[in-house]
Amino acid sequence: xxxxxxxxxxxxxxxxxxxxxxxxxxxxxxxxxxxxxxxxxxxxxxxxxxxxxxxxxxxxxxxxxxxxxxxxxxxx
Amino acid sequence: xxxxxxxxxxxxxxxxxxxxxxxxxxxxxxxxxxxxxxxxxxxxxxxxxxxxxxxxxxxxxxxxxxxxxxxxxxxxxxxxxxxxxxxxxxxxxxxxxxxxxxxxxxxxxxxxxxxxxxxxxxxxxxxxxxxxxxxxxxxxxxxxxxxxxxxxxxxxxxxxxxxxxxxxxxxxxxxxxxxxxxxxxxxxxxxxxxxxxxxxxxxxxxxxxxxxxxxxxxxxxxxxxxxxxxxxxxxxxxxxxxxxxxxxxxxxxxxxxxxxxxxxxxxxxxxxxxxxxxxxxxxxxxxxxxxxxxxxxxxxxxxxxxxxxxxxxxxxxxxxxxxxxxxxxxxxxxxxxxxxxxxxxxxxxxxxxxxxxxxxxxxxxxxxxxxxxxxxxxxxxxxxxxxxxxxxxxxxxxxxxxxxxxxxxxxxxxxxxxxxxxxxxxxxxxxxxxxxxxxxxxxxxxxxxxxxxxxxxxxxxxxxxxxxxxxxxxxxxxxxxxxxxxxxxxxxxxxxxxxxxxxxxxxxxxxxxxxxxxxxxxxxxxxxxxxxxxxxxxxxxxxxxxxxxxxxxxxxxxxxxxxxxxxxxxxxxxxxxxxxxxxxxxxxxxxxxxxxxxxxxxxxxxxxxxxxxxxxxxxxxxxxxxxxxxxxxxxxxxxxxxxxxxxxxxxxxxxxxxxxxxxxxxxxxxxxxxxxxxxxxxxxxxxxxxxxxxxxxxxxxxxxxxxxxxxxx
Numbered sequence: 200x201x202x203x204x205x206x207x208x209x210x211x212x213x214x215x216x217x218x219x220x221x222x223x224x225x226x227x228x229x230x231x232x233x234x235x236x237x238x239x240x241x242x243x244x245x246x247x248x249x250x251x252x253x254x255x256x257x258x259x260x261x262x263x264x265x266x267x268x269x270x271x272x273x274x275x
Numbered sequence: 276x277x278x279x280x281x282x283x284x285x286x287x288x289x290x291x292x293x294x295x296x297x298x299x300x301x302x303x304x305x306x307x308x309x310x311x312x313x314x315x316x317x318x319x320x321x322x323x324x325x326x327x328x329x330x331x332x333x334x335x336x337x338x339x340x341x342x343x344x345x346x347x348x349x350x351x352x353x354x355x356x357x358x359x360x361x362x363x364x365x366x367x368x369x370x371x372x373x374x375x376x377x378x379x380x381x382x383x384x385x386x387x388x389x390x391x392x393x394x395x396x397x398x399x400x401x402x403x404x405x406x407x408x409x410x411x412x413x414x415x416x417x418x419x420x421x422x423x424x425x426x427x428x429x430x431x432x433x434x435x436x437x438x439x440x441x442x443x444x445x446x447x448x449x450x451x452x453x454x455x456x457x458x459x460x461x462x463x464x465x466x467x468x469x470x471x472x473x474x475x476x477x478x479x480x481x482x483x484x485x486x487x488x489x490x491x492x493x494x495x496x497x498x499x500x501x502x503x504x505x506x507x508x509x510x511x512x513x514x515x516x517x518x519x520x521x522x523x524x525x526x527x528x529x530x531x532x533x534x535x536x537x538x539x540x541x542x543x544x545x546x547x548x549x550x551x552x553x554x555x556x557x558x559x560x561x562x563x564x565x566x567x568x569x570x571x572x573x574x575x576x577x578x579x580x581x582x583x584x585x586x587x588x589x590x591x592x593x594x595x596x597x598x599x600x601x602x603x604x605x606x607x608x609x610x611x612x613x614x615x616x617x618x619x620x621x622x623x624x625x626x627x628x629x630x631x632x633x634x635x636x637x638x639x640x641x642x643x644x645x646x647x648x649x650x651x652x653x654x655x656x657x658x659x660x661x662x663x664x665x666x667x668x669x670x671x672x673x674x675x676x677x678x679x680x681x682x683x684x685x686x687x688x689x690x691x692x693x694x695x696x697x698x699x700x701x702x703x704x705x706x707x708x709x710x711x712x713x714x715x716x717x718x719x720x721x722x723x724x725x726x727x728x729x730x731x732x733x734x735x736x737x738x739x740x741x742x743x744x745x746x747x748x749x750x751x752x753x754x755x756x757x758x759x760x761x762x763x764x765x766x767x768x769x770x771x772x773x774x775x776x777x778x779x780x781x782x783x784x785x786x787x788x789x790x791x792x793x794x795x796x797x798x799x800x801x802x803x804x805x806x807x808x809x810x811x812x813x814x815x816x817x818x819x820x821x822x823x824x825x826x827x828x829x830x831x832x833x834x835x836x837x838x839x840x841x842x843x844x845x846x847x848x849x850x851x852x853x854x855x856x857x858x859x860x861x862x863x864x865x866x867x868x869x870x871x872x873x874x875x876x877x878x879x880x881x882x883x884x885x886x887x888x889x890x891x892x893x894x895x896x897x898x899x900x901x902x903x904x905x906x907x908x909x910x911x912x913x914x915x916x917x918x919x920x921x922x923x924x925x926x927x928x929x930x931x932x933x934x935x936x937x938x939x940x941x942x943x944x945x946x947x948x949x950x951x952x953x954x955x956x957x958x959x960x961x962x963x964x965x966x967x968x969x970x971x972x973x974x975x976x977x978x979x980x981x982x983x984x985x986x987x988x
Contacts, residue, residue: 223493223527226527227346227528228772230530230532231346233383233531236528246567246663250561255381258774259774
């Protein structure tokens with residue numbers, strides 16, 4: 200398995216979310232917005248605060264500061 | 276605008292939708308100006324109520340704040356859920372729900388709709404942004420979707436009034452024909468355990484509420500319901516959760532998973548999306564505007580243009596208002612006999628209030644700009660860009676929008692902190708929001724930049740100085756926040772999670788409504804608080820009008836023809852007035868800032884509302900003289916000497932003008948802000964703290980500005 204943390208994904212890369220874990224409140228909030236196992240996303244702007252595209256929405260996420268970990272598998 | 280008294284049989288609907296779906300526009304279009312803000316104790320959200328009449332039916336609408344999900348995690352979110360479910364004692368259960376969904380992002384928006392489907396109420400689905408969806412290659416078969424769901428689906432374009440009548444028809448016909456939505460599918464284990472909790476809830480229950488209690492991660496809703504409905508729910512919830520976990524169901528994600536897969540199955544046959552991911556307009560623009568380097572460049576460029584435009588565009592309008600005031604003043608002077616009453620009216624009220632009203636064009640332009648930035652979607656990008664900067668101060672990008680709103684006014688800025696979930700982050704943002712230069716500081720900046728930093732400089736210079744003045748707030752506020760977060764408000768910040776809406780043309784209706792509301796409240800303030808302060812200041816500067824030797828100043832001035840003698844008498848009168856005496860006694864305190872007693876007095880008088888200062892300066896420097904417009908006040912300030920003595924040096928040089936502007940930039944001179952901080956924090960401690968720290972900071976910074984300035988300028 201070559202799963203990597205979301206923070207390692209380069210700008211422009213697509214990936215599939217394989218696991219979201221951490222603070223249940225944040226995990227459930229993320230899942231309401233569509234960030235959950237099996238969803239595809241694209242890293243639009245990488246960085247400490249990143250910008251993701253999920254479905255038709257753009258989500259900005261303070262990656263380093265959230266107490267939750269998102270693991271992804273890059274897709275080509 | 277008159278209130279329509281609803282007859283007994285009015286139909287009540289609650290309006291639900293994700294943020295940025297055009298919910299407010301739809302609400303405004305449906306209700307016109309016929310709405311009011313509901314008052315609910317213990318919460319800080321504004322919930323609007325409105326009504327309209329269509330085909331002789333009265334429809335009442337309750338506007339629920341925009342949300343992605345009806346999962347309450349705070350008292351504010353709980354209120355929304357209570358209102359939708361009819362659990363709030365102040366409101367009856369709605370007769371139906373109107374859900375507005377963004378057609379260009381349908382699946383995500385239907386998440387909230389699936390929750391509405393479980394409330395047991397009839398639902399109407401309004402689809403907004405259909406044009407955006409079409410432009411993005413998305414085609415939706417509305418008829419098929421409506422048939423699948425068994426409820427009316429109405430495509431709308433609220434700002435162009437398209438589909439609004441169809442929507443009204445659908446709402447009205449719902450009164451006779453109840454269209455019940457389908458219930459989203461869950462795993463059988465979930466359904467079983469949900470039924471058990473539903474049984475306990477009795478007549479207050481709904482599938483949605485029972486499911487909510489089962490899925491909830493932090494027990495917040497359960498606690499609230501147990502208290503409010505006097506029920507014992509915890510054992511049943513715990514049992515249900517255990518049962519689900521024992522069959523390997525992940526409670527944190529099961530709700531979202533089930534809802535999304537149900538939505539996908541339902542929507543797929545009704546929607547055609549382009550095969551290849553076309554990179555749309557928003558993504559192309561975002562590549563630049565959210566870029567680490569280029570994005571920052573454009574951010575500063577936009578801010579600079581905004582402040583320059585503020586200066587350039589407002590000038591002619593301000594001159595018109597100034598002339599209008601002039602005209603009224605001359606009219607009053609020719610109509611009224613000379614004396615105390617005329618002086619009160621012309622020198623006190625007209626001069627003071629008029630001097631503030633002159634700045635209306637700037638308020639209009641500033642609020643216009645900010646609401647355009649917000650409505651076109653740029654504001655969220657600014658928050659994204661600023662998250663990195665804000666994180667360094669221990670805050671998140673969410674604190675940036677309240678801070679930028681405070682550029683218009685700290686009162687809505689403080690209210691906008693309600694979106695910040697973390698309590699400490701929110702308090703830190705509230706404490707520093709008044710440091711941002713608000714529109715009430717603008718009059719001071721405009722007057723002093725116009726008087727001392729315009730002539731002899733390039734055309735771009737005044738705008739640039741104004742930009743720098745605003746920069747003081749933009750730099751001080753994050754630093755102060757960093758200090759607070761590392762001392763009195765220590766703690767880990769909440770993660771930043773925000774959706775960036777699609778770029779779109781700003782809606783004229785929305786922008787106009789913001790400008791209209793802001794101007795109205797500005798004029799109201801000018802007519803009440805500011806007018807009262809002005810009259811008070813006029814009075815303490817007019818009385819006593821008899822000198823210590825018993826001579827009557829107004830009579831003496833009227834008796835002499837000599838202009839110089841008149842001016843000398845006037846100065847003597849002002850010096851010996853109540854305000855003059857106070858001013859002279861505080862002069863030692865303000866002298867190190869480069870100010871004389873008159874500026875000290877004007878500053879002191881502007882603690883209740885800082886915009887008063889311009890009017891006060893008008894009164895202090897010009898009582899009895901003809902200072903009927905801004906241009907003249909500007910010239911008087913340029914030519915003013917220390918203590919009004921022509922032998923003394925000029926009162927204002929660049930350093931003293933700067934020190935005054937810096938003082939106003941940082942000082943907490945606003946009663947309304949302190950009141951709103953009290954309201955939002957629930958204690959007088961924080962407004963008192965804000966007042967003390969800001970005022971001390973302002974004094975020190977002004978002192979530094981003047982003393983350093985004197986060395987170089």
